[in-house]
């Protein structure tokens with residue numbers, strides 16, 4: 001049965017305060033201010049603070065480095081209650097390799113085009129518009145509504161912790177990363193496995209007398225891809241992805257059998273596959289291969305070269321499915337858009353992960369398709385921006401205006 005709003009309903013008033021054209025215009029304004037990760041500059045942050053303050057929301061800059069600042073805003077309620085954070089990063093990937101104008105903000109074919117349109121200035125604009133709708137209608141809040149947007153998420157020194165340890169300390173977090181308007185209940189973990197195979201070099205003319213480390217690695221890669229844990233399909237999270245991401249080997253001396261090969265795997269972990277478990281499975285499989293092939297010599301390392309965030313493995317972070325926040329957000333999205341979102345897991349990392357690890361109840365919901373993020377012709381559907389702004393406002397409504405008592409359904 002579709003979810004019904006309560007009788008004394010303020011939701012229509014809140015939703016009526018949202019101007020869909022303004023949502024798209026704001027998203028476009030944000031796209032047109034470059035803020036490449038690590039060198040965001042202050043223009044974007046100042047623009048966001050000015051916009052929030054102009055619309056009746058108390059806001060400020062949190063300086064976190066030379067010409068870099070997180071943005072925060074807040075609306076304090078009239079009654080005590082939880083602190084709800086609407087969050088999204090303000091930095092983007094670089095635009096150099098794009099085949100469209102990265103900062104043009106063109107609107108064509110029902111889409112807003114440009115770097116960050118999808119990941120994630122479009123979602124951030126929708127959150128800001130929802131903040132404005134709450135401020136304009138002056139609906140009484142049971143709790144505090146927070147907005148926080150940070151620098152560095154896309155690889156330039158992420159400063160999200162400064163927000164949640166500071167002005168955006170919260171109890172509930174909505175990360176607005178693109179989920180195609182579905183509801184993602186957490187982030188996968190990772191297991192950055194690196195395997196070296198060690199062979200024996202000889203002249204190519206007597207290759208049969210050597211041990212080819214690349215050939216040995218082939219059997220290792222295929223065996224790992226065949227492991228049942230990578231084929232089981234979880235109804236919410238799908239499969240655990242395994243990706244042989246980088247291979248290096250051979251070429252030390254011409255006309256010779258390579259004596260070394262290295263593969264860096266990027267393995268992502270659903271909640272049902274903790275790092276200790278995958279580690280046990282991988283080591284058992286490699287031991288099995290070695291018992292069948294006495295010439296297979298290898299070493300295992302955990303960590304990704306050149307990535308400070310992946311020096312060890314990490315378990316998935318997810319909100320338990322029985323947590324009422326999942327019901328509340330799904331209800332809100334349905335009230336705002338007429339469509340109940342499907343539950344899924346976010347395929348990559350995002351701010352929900354640090355929030356969940358700290359005990360903040362967090363989910364991911366946003367407009368746009370993650371496949372568009374970082375792409376050479378990034379865009380977001382204008383219609384999804386319209387829907388998301390309404391949905392964020394409805395999430396605030398369901399959480400801070402007309403919360404459903406816990407225990408009821």
Ligand SMILES: [Zn+2]
Pocket residue numbers: 089119120153177373
């Ligand atoms: Zn992102």
